[in-house]
Amino acid sequence: MEKRVVFSGRWVPVLLLAPQVTITLVFFIWPASQALYQSVLLEDAFGLSRKFVWLDNFRILFADPLYLDSFGRTAFFSSVTAALSLGLALVLAVMADRVIKGTALYRTFLIWPYAVAPAVAGVLWFFMFNPSIGTLTYLLRFLGYQWNHYLNGTDAMALIILAASWKQVSYNFLFFLAGLQAIPRSLVEAAAIDGAGPFKRFRTIIFPLLSPTTFFLLVVNIVYAFFDTFGIVHAITSGGPAQATTILVYKVYSDGFIGLDLGGSAAQSVILMAVVIALTVFQFRYIERKVAY
Amino acid sequence: MAGLTFSGVRKTYPNGVRAVHGIDASVGDGELIVIVGPSGCGKSTLLRMVAGLEAISEGEIRIGERRVNELEPADRNIAMVFQNYALYPHMSVFDNMAYGLRNRRTPRNEIARRVAAAAKTLQLEDLLARRPGQLSGGQRQRVAMGRAIVREPDVFLFDEPLSNLDARLRVQMRLEIRRLQQSLGTTSLYVTHDQVEAMTLADRLIVMNGGVAEQIGRPLDVYRHPATAFVAGFIGSPAMNFLPATVAATGSGVIISGTGHTLTAAVTACEPQRPVLVGLRPEHLLPASEDSAALKVAVDLVEALGADTLAHGILPGDGAGPALTVRLEGSRRVDVGDTVPLTVSPDHVHLFDPGNGNRLV
Numbered sequence: 210m211e212k213r214v215v216f217s218g219r220w221v222p223v224l225l226l227a228p229q230v231t232i233t234l235v236f237f238i239w240p241a242s243q244a245l246y247q248s249v250l251l252e253d254a255f256g257l258s259r260k261f262v263w264l265d266n267f268r269i270l271f272a273d274p275l276y277l278d279s280f281g282r283t284a285f286f287s288s289v290t291a292a293l294s295l296g297l298a299l300v301l302a303v304m305a306d307r308v309i310k311g312t313a314l315y316r317t318f319l320i321w322p323y324a325v326a327p328a329v330a331g332v333l334w335f336f337m338f339n340p341s342i343g344t345l346t347y348l349l350r351f352l353g354y355q356w357n358h359y360l361n362g363t364d365a366m367a368l369i370i371l372a373a374s375w376k377q378v379s380y381n382f383l384f385f386l387a388g389l390q391a392i393p394r395s396l397v398e399a400a401a402i403d404g405a406g407p408f409k410r411f412r413t414i415i416f417p418l419l420s421p422t423t424f425f426l427l428v429v430n431i432v433y434a435f436f437d438t439f440g441i442v443h444a445i446t447s448g449g450p451a452q453a454t455t456i457l458v459y460k461v462y463s464d465g466f467i468g469l470d471l472g473g474s475a476a477q478s479v480i481l482m483a484v485v486i487a488l489t490v491f492q493f494r495y496i497e498r499k500v501a502y
Numbered sequence: 503m504a505g506l507t508f509s510g511v512r513k514t515y516p517n518g519v520r521a522v523h524g525i526d527a528s529v530g531d532g533e534l535i536v537i538v539g540p541s542g543c544g545k546s547t548l549l550r551m552v553a554g555l556e557a558i559s560e561g562e563i564r565i566g567e568r569r570v571n572e573l574e575p576a577d578r579n580i581a582m583v584f585q586n587y588a589l590y591p592h593m594s595v596f597d598n599m600a601y602g603l604r605n606r607r608t609p610r611n612e613i614a615r616r617v618a619a620a621a622k623t624l625q626l627e628d629l630l631a632r633r634p635g636q637l638s639g640g641q642r643q644r645v646a647m648g649r650a651i652v653r654e655p656d657v658f659l660f661d662e663p664l665s666n667l668d669a670r671l672r673v674q675m676r677l678e679i680r681r682l683q684q685s686l687g688t689t690s691l692y693v694t695h696d697q698v699e700a701m702t703l704a705d706r707l708i709v710m711n712g713g714v715a716e717q718i719g720r721p722l723d724v725y726r727h728p729a730t731a732f733v734a735g736f737i738g739s740p741a742m743n744f745l746p747a748t749v750a751a752t753g754s755g756v757i758i759s760g761t762g763h764t765l766t767a768a769v770t771a772c773e774p775q776r777p778v779l780v781g782l783r784p785e786h787l788l789p790a791s792e793d794s795a796a797l798k799v800a801v802d803l804v805e806a807l808g809a810d811t812l813a814h815g816i817l818p819g820d821g822a823g824p825a826l827t828v829r830l831e832g833s834r835r836v837d838v839g840d841t842v843p844l845t846v847s848p849d850h851v852h853l854f855d856p857g858n859g860n861r862l863v
């Protein structure tokens with residue numbers, strides 16, 4: 210049965226919708242249209258003159274090896290971050306699902322990182338891995354590894370991947386745990402009677418039944434790694450060394466606000482917007498159909 | 503094929519709930535034993551201990567000659583049909599049935615042969631490619647049965663497999679299960695709280711109450727000679743009437759308390775004046791003429807079921823007398839307010855100890 214509230218006047222519904230619409234307009238529609246507009250302009254750094262250049266900004270971007278490098282780097286960063294945080298969260302969720310005593314405490318601790326702001330998380334990892342004063346760097350030195358993410362691009366990439374996935378583990382954990390708990394116990398029991406050991410049960414029963422959750426989280430995590438990791442990169446590496454950690458979202462910032470190439474930066478954010486829209490559409494189209502069993 | 507033996511089996515859950523307090527029973531090869539009892543009496547717990555899904559706290563369970571206490575569910579060679587069927591939702595009907603065989607590395611053509619045979623028996627041939635979500639309740643039930651029989655196990659375990667079906671289908675599936683079990687000759691344990699299901703299916707019944715087996719026996723023996731007042735009240739529908747009474751001083755019968763009615767009964771084993779609980783089945787109370795009547799019931803509610811009519815009433819006496827239900831032939835007309843004179847054969851008067859509920863012989 211359809212539940213529908215019918216308003217008699219016209220003003221009440223308008224009033225109720227207004228806050229949401231206002232927020233969307235001010236924080237999304239307006240900046241997005243600004244970006245779209247700017248992306249076809251060539252503007253000098255002081256905003257004194259501007260020229261309409263059609264799609265030149267985009268053409269320049271795709272001819273720029275630095276930008277294309279950043280694309281590849283972002284793809285690498287996102288997939289490794291997503292894989293790492295999903296894998297870790299799944300392991301933790303499977304373990305938490307088995308815990309009988311002290312469940313609440315265990316879960317609370319696992320959920321905390323999600324409440325930490327990206328920049329704060331970045332600073333946390335920045336200190337732990339600081340080449341001169343970091344505790345973990347110190348330990349690594351004992352193991353014979355000279356950690357220095359200021360000089361070593363691989364170290365820097367590893368560090369932002371670590372920090373970014375750490376922050377996302379909580380979110381994934383919650384969803385995986387809920388997904389695991391929604392699987393009827395009798396299915397697992399039936400599989401045990403049917404002669405499947407713990408790993409086989411996980412592989413053939415539990416994991417396939419979790420696949421809608423996994424797919425949803427995969428998209429969410431890729432979107433996260435693409436767009437929400439600015440704070441982490443900014444706090445830990447500022448895109449360096451030698452652009453080794455300049456992922457797309459960071460490049461938008463550094464080209465626009467440091468390089469003052471406003472048109473190019475706007476064009477980059479338009480491309481990022483297109484990526485997120487494509488991912489979201491993909492998610493909505495497929496989540497119900499393909500993955501549902 | 504193998505029998506099943508319980509010796510001193512107990513279960514205490516980690517939270518301290520004592521669900522089963524010492525079951526001793528043996529199930530013969532090919533026998534179908536129904537475990538019946540009210541909700542929470544430990545039926546599922548007992549079954550799950552046989553399956554290996556719950557640890558056995560004390561005692562021993564043997565399948566054939568093997569002690570299975572320490573074995574994993576997979577190694578016990580049992581198959582279980584769950585109340586919610588527990589079909590794997592992401593697999594086809596074929597894969598659901600083949601899953602257990604694949605895990606045991608059965609050759610591919612053997613799997614195909616066995617699944618095809620089971621599908622034929624259960625009329626699932628046209629459904630093999632479907633997912634469980636695309637089946638009706640009855641069809642899912644059949645798939646669950648099929649998954650159990652393709653494994654050709656030593657023991658079938660059923661935990662209320664029919665309770666999610668509608669009444670008609672339940673009757674039909676009940677017959678099918680019985681037929682299948684007899685043709686396969688597989689030892690089976692079947693849990694239910696439905697006493698009609700229990701009576702019709704069982705070779706023998708285990709009537710459980712509060713974690714103990716109150717009686718183990720063939721359905722008709724249990725019906726005719728219930729070992730306790732609990733069993734007497736649980737088996738048989740409508741339920742047995744219980745009337746407090748005392749053994750007559752003459753030693754020839756019992757006097758129903760508060761009503762002055764006297765029933766002839768075999769009371770030789772009881773001392774006179776002893777208080778007893780008299781059990782009378784509604785179907786054993788027969789209409790009689792006014793002067794030969796042992797009991798007279800004042801009817802206050804009538805349920806006409808067609809074939810039978812159930813008359814509920816009280817035995818008039820000082821104050822509100824004890825309640826009594828009588829099953830009469832459907833053709834007999836009774837109205838609220840009538841007084842029906844009744845008689846009962848001494849063989850059908852059951853006597854129980856009012857304290858512990860045990861049968862008095």
Ligand SMILES: Nc1ncnc2c1ncn2[C@@H]1O[C@H](COP(=O)(O)OP(=O)(O)OP(=O)(O)O)[C@@H](O)[C@H]1O
Binds near residue numbers: 515516517540547548
């Ligand atoms: N996992 C468990 N932990 C603790 N106590 C349990 C557990 N499972 C069952 N119990 C308790 O054990 C007792 C027996 O439960 P069981 O499930 O065997 O009853 P049942 O006879 O199958 O009842 P029903 O007809 O309702 O299915 C109940 O008191 C129940 O609360």
Ligand SMILES: [Mg+2]
Binds near residue numbers: 545546547
């Ligand atoms: Mg049960």
